[in-house]
Amino acid sequence: MTTEALDYLLGPGTRWRDLGLAVVDTGVVSYLFYRMLLLIRGTKALNVLVGLSVLGVAYLASQLAGLVTLNWLLGHFLTYSFMFGVIVLFQADIRRGLAHLGGRGILSWLQPGDRAAQVGAVEAVVRASVDFSRRKVGALIVFERLADLYDVMDTGVRLDSALTPELLGSIFHNGGPLHDGAVVIQRGRIVAARCLLPLTQREAAPELGTRHRAALGLAEEVDAAVVVVSEERGEISLAVDGQLTRRLDEHALRERLLALLVEDGPSRPAAAPRSGPRRKEPRAAI
Numbered sequence: 696m697t698t699e700a701l702d703y704l705l706g707p708g709t710r711w712r713d714l715g716l717a718v719v720d721t722g723v724v725s726y727l728f729y730r731m732l733l734l735i736r737g738t739k740a741l742n743v744l745v746g747l748s749v750l751g752v753a754y755l756a757s758q759l760a761g762l763v764t765l766n767w768l769l770g771h772f773l774t775y776s777f778m779f780g781v782i783v784l785f786q787a788d789i790r791r792g793l794a795h796l797g798g799r800g801i802l803s804w805l806q807p808g809d810r811a812a813q814v815g816a817v818e819a820v821v822r823a824s825v826d827f828s829r830r831k832v833g834a835l836i837v838f839e840r841l842a843d844l845y846d847v848m849d850t851g852v853r854l855d856s857a858l859t860p861e862l863l864g865s866i867f868h869n870g871g872p873l874h875d876g877a878v879v880i881q882r883g884r885i886v887a888a889r890c891l892l893p894l895t896q897r898e899a900a901p902e903l904g905t906r907h908r909a910a911l912g913l914a915e916e917v918d919a920a921v922v923v924v925s926e927e928r929g930e931i932s933l934a935v936d937g938q939l940t941r942r943l944d945e946h947a948l949r950e951r952l953l954a955l956l957v958e959d960g961p962s963r964p965a966a967a968p969r970s971g972p973r974r975k976e977p978r979a980a981i
């Protein structure tokens with residue numbers, strides 16, 4: 696294409712370099728937009744985005760129609776709602792991202808006592824889960840990592856008990872006063888039972904009910920590791936980093952929990968302040 700043709704098609708003065716930049720610019724923006732749509736697909740954020748798009752169209756229409764006041768109002772409204780909307784909608788991801796930036800080196804040193812406690816806790820939960828799986832007892836067990844879970848604990852009954860498979864067995868014993876909801880484990884001890892977890896808003900396999908949706912919901916918001924045993928199928932799953940890995944056997948469950956809670960070093964030191972959530976585990980398969 697000649698320079699004259701370029702001038703004719705895109706206006707006088709347009710150069711190949713400008714054209715290239717425009718193509719790259721459009722490509723990057725389209726890719727970012729595509730990734731954002733993938734991220735919010737199936738969540739409430741999509742509805743909000745649709746709402747904002749409708750307002751955007753109204754804004755353009757008011758501009759074309761010369762409705763100055765309406766245009767001014769919509770313009771300001773859109774600017775602020777977009778800024779606050781992004782913060783509110785992606786607060787969990789932003790929190791995780793910032794905590795991640797905060798650096799694992801500073802926050803994740805393990806104390807020797809914590810390490811032994813975590814190994815013991817993992818073993819107790821693995822043994823209990825295998826037993827629940829065999830007997831088809833439903834269970835939901837949350838390991839706190841860097842993000843504190845005080846809000847979750849406040850929804851249930853506070854405890855402070857040594858973690859043993861036998862105690863987990865009696866907590867989740869069907870018909871017992873604490874069997875509904877989740878148990879929370881903090882630094883190797885059971886600190887709460889009958890806790891309510893936030894349900895995921897994402898689409899999940901149809902056979903997964905509220906127990907699994909609750910495990911995923913918490914794992915989307917914070918860096919906790921959540922073990923679920925299905926009452927119906929007896930399968931053991933682990934929710935972490937917003938992903939649910941299903942049908943784990945004893946060996947796989949132990950390996951994953953040890954990697955998350957001991958080798959990865961995410962146990963909170965005893966004197967650590969309440970810290971924000973953070974994620975660090977590689978993505979697991981659904």
Ligand SMILES: Nc1ncnc2c1ncn2[C@@H]1O[C@H](COP(=O)(O)OP(=O)(O)OP(=O)(O)O)[C@@H](O)[C@H]1O
Pocket residue numbers: 833834835874875876877890891892893894902903904905906907908909924925926927928
């Ligand atoms: N928001 C929640 N937080 C914690 N636990 C919950 C929550 N919602 C439901 N549960 C637990 O899940 C149980 C119901 O599980 P449901 O059968 O709906 O789920 P499921 O994923 O199909 O599990 P299962 O395979 O064990 O049947 C409730 O009795 C309760 O113990």
